[in-house]
Amino acid sequence: MELSVQGIVRRFGNVTALGGVDLDVAEGEFLTILGPSGSGKTTLLKTVAGFEIPDEGAVFLGGEDVTLAPPRKRDVGMVFQNYALFPHMTVARNVAFPLEMRGVRREEIRRRVEEALRLVELQGFGERLPRQLSGGQQQRVALARAVVFGPGLLLLDEPFGALDRKLREGLQLEVRRLQRRLRLTTLFITHDQEEALIMSDRIAVMDRGRIEQVGPPAEVYARPATRFVADFLGESNLLDGVLADGAVRIGGFTPVPLPGLPPGPVTLLLRPEALRLAEAAEAAPCRGRGRVIETVFLGLSVKLRVQMEDGPEMLARVPLRPSLPPPAQDGEWLAVGFAPEDVHVIPRG
Amino acid sequence: MRRHRRISFGRILLGLVAGLVFAFLMLPLLVVFPISLSSASYLQFPPPGLSWQWYLRYLDDPSWIEATLRSVKVAALCTVLAMGLGVPLAFFLVRSRLPGIRLLDRLTAAPIIVPTIVLSIALYGVFARLQLIGEWYGIAVAHSVLALPFVVILVGAGLRTFDEAQEQAAAGLGARWPAILWRVTLPQLRPSLVSAAFLAFISSFDELVIAMFLSGAEMTLPKKMFDNIMMEIDPTIAAVSVLQILLVGLCLGLASLFGRGVLTTTMTR
Numbered sequence: 015m016e017l018s019v020q021g022i023v024r025r026f027g028n029v030t031a032l033g034g035v036d037l038d039v040a041e042g043e044f045l046t047i048l049g050p051s052g053s054g055k056t057t058l059l060k061t062v063a064g065f066e067i068p069d070e071g072a073v074f075l076g077g078e079d080v081t082l083a084p085p086r087k088r089d090v091g092m093v094f095q096n097y098a099l100f101p102h103m104t105v106a107r108n109v110a111f112p113l114e115m116r117g118v119r120r121e122e123i124r125r126r127v128e129e130a131l132r133l134v135e136l137q138g139f140g141e142r143l144p145r146q147l148s149g150g151q152q153q154r155v156a157l158a159r160a161v162v163f164g165p166g167l168l169l170l171d172e173p174f175g176a177l178d179r180k181l182r183e184g185l186q187l188e189v190r191r192l193q194r195r196l197r198l199t200t201l202f203i204t205h206d207q208e209e210a211l212i213m214s215d216r217i218a219v220m221d222r223g224r225i226e227q228v229g230p231p232a233e234v235y236a237r238p239a240t241r242f243v244a245d246f247l248g249e250s251n252l253l254d255g256v257l258a259d260g261a262v263r264i265g266g267f268t269p270v271p272l273p274g275l276p277p278g279p280v281t282l283l284l285r286p287e288a289l290r291l292a293e294a295a296e297a298a299p300c301r302g303r304g305r306v307i308e309t310v311f312l313g314l315s316v317k318l319r320v321q322m323e324d325g326p327e328m329l330a331r332v333p334l335r336p337s338l339p340p341p342a343q344d345g346e347w348l349a350v351g352f353a354p355e356d357v358h359v360i361p362r363g
Numbered sequence: 364m365r366r367h368r369r370i371s372f373g374r375i376l377l378g379l380v381a382g383l384v385f386a387f388l389m390l391p392l393l394v395v396f397p398i399s400l401s402s403a404s405y406l407q408f409p410p411p412g413l414s415w416q417w418y419l420r421y422l423d424d425p426s427w428i429e430a431t432l433r434s435v436k437v438a439a440l441c442t443v444l445a446m447g448l449g450v451p452l453a454f455f456l457v458r459s460r461l462p463g464i465r466l467l468d469r470l471t472a473a474p475i476i477v478p479t480i481v482l483s484i485a486l487y488g489v490f491a492r493l494q495l496i497g498e499w500y501g502i503a504v505a506h507s508v509l510a511l512p513f514v515v516i517l518v519g520a521g522l523r524t525f526d527e528a529q530e531q532a533a534a535g536l537g538a539r540w541p542a543i544l545w546r547v548t549l550p551q552l553r554p555s556l557v558s559a560a561f562l563a564f565i566s567s568f569d570e571l572v573i574a575m576f577l578s579g580a581e582m583t584l585p586k587k588m589f590d591n592i593m594m595e596i597d598p599t600i601a602a603v604s605v606l607q608i609l610l611v612g613l614c615l616g617l618a619s620l621f622g623r624g625v626l627t628t629t630m631t632r
């Protein structure tokens with residue numbers, strides 16, 4: 015079922031939690047709302063679920079205005095941050111709950127609970143209590159409970175926050191597969207940018223009650239619309255400068271040629287992986303010299319902080335191969351360069 | 364292989380203190396039980412011989428039985444009233460976001476703080492005008508004032524540890540509020556609810572001061588016991604005490620059986 019959120023405003027006292035949010039999620043789409051804590055993403059989710067009534071604006075589910083409808087009339091399945099499983103009910107009773115509330119017949123309930131538990135690979139766990147399960151299993155029960163009644167929309171509120179990294183990665187892909195299989199329209203909330211990049215069809219980046227940008231992960235990553243998005247999503251070097259005569263001057267580097275763009279104040283985004291170091295930098299169109307302050311070994315790559323001569327501090331990431339020596343030592347001077355094509359220009363208002 | 368074990372001074376001290384407190388609480392029972400089975404016709408310890416006579420005296424005397432039944436009736440109604448008023452009040456006090464709600468929350472303990480004698484005189488004044496003196500339900504109403512704080516405090520404490528997201532989850536899964544309350548919230552509050560009901564029952568069943576003012580000729584069991592001590596002191600009082608202790612013990616047993624969370628029952632099913 016498609017979801018459309020139009021001009022949602024929500025204030026708590028004199029704090030504006032949502033300052034006019036518009037968002038469309040297509041049928042079967044997996045859309046992630048990414049933002050720091052306090053950005054309003056949870057309030058937005060609660061508004062869609064029906065736990066919050068917006069001060070202004072409207073929520074449409076499958077073309078129907080549900081702005082004032084209570085949660086139970088919305089046909090929405092939700093997985094809560096801490097799962098909110100009912101601890102006094104067995105796994106099977108938990109999953110059966112939404113079906114019982116809908117007056118489904120007993121045999122039908124049993125069949126569908128079994129099917130839902132099989133879907134999340136928990137067949138045989140029906141008679142256990144939630145507290146007898148691991149965190150990952152509880153998460154899957156919550157998921158089964160949220161999809162068992164065939165909702166038109168699935169809401170996921172930071173469902174992986176409490177899990178350790180390895181488990182999280184496995185579940186992320188599992189949820190993604192499940193979502194694709196059921197063709198379930200999904201609104202996913204997280205503050206974890208990596209998670210957002212892995213799972214989403216599209217990402218909406220939120221900050222201070224507003225959506226800054228909506229787009230496919232690759233696009234939002236490569237061409238962030240605002241400085242905030244560039245900073246929040248992935249690692250970045252953000253360099254402020256003024257575009258004049260088709261080039262931008264930044265301290266520490268030769269001028270960056272950016273032909274065909276309107277002059278004015280801009281912020282240049284350079285991802286760490288776009289920087290070239292040492293010999294590789296010799297042929298780069300934009301160059302400078304810097305001293306390595308810190309090197310961090312990351313397994314597949316090395317991250318370096320480089321202080322440019324008369325310029326900013328830069329973050330670089332260089333892939334590591336066993337056959338190659340490490341690119342630089344701390345304190346070493348080296349050439350730093352990049353190609354203007356790897357620069358993304360964000361206009362500064 | 365040797366198992367490491369550390370016996371600390373603190374643990375020994377703790378055990379000692381616990382033992383002393385336990386003895387302090389239990390020793391009176393060791394006096395009351397033998398006396399109730401005494402063959403003597405006055406309170407004497409140790410008893411010269413054993414006999415059931417005081418239990419038979421209690422069972423044969425309609426005024427004792429009436430007082431007992433009346434007390435059970437009063438305590439039962441008091442429990443119903445205290446729960447009926449206290450549980451919703453606890454929900455309101457915990458969930459409300461009104462300013463000053465914390466202060467109001469503290470105020471619910473007032474009936475415990477105000478001396479019972481003061482409360483009794485005040486209630487007497489009101490009840491006399493309403494012609495409730497000597498009516499068993501009048502005592503129950505008065506007792507429910509005393510019992511209310513226990514209910515509010517216990518249920519409130521239980522409610523504070525309850526994760527409200529579960530109610531949202533239930534609502535999102537299609538439940539209306541009665542279903543949320545009966546299927547999700549109250550079952551998880553069961554230990555608090557059972558303890559609260561038990562305390563409400565006991566606080567009424569044991570209560571003397573209010574009963575003295577309000578019961579008139581229609582005595583409750585504690586009032587009857589008090590009169591018995593004042594007028595004709597014989598071991599019947601010990602027998603009644605033992606029966607009372609057994610009844611309370613039975614309630615306590617039932618309370619711990621039903622209050623022990625749902626976890627064990629679902630597991631054994």
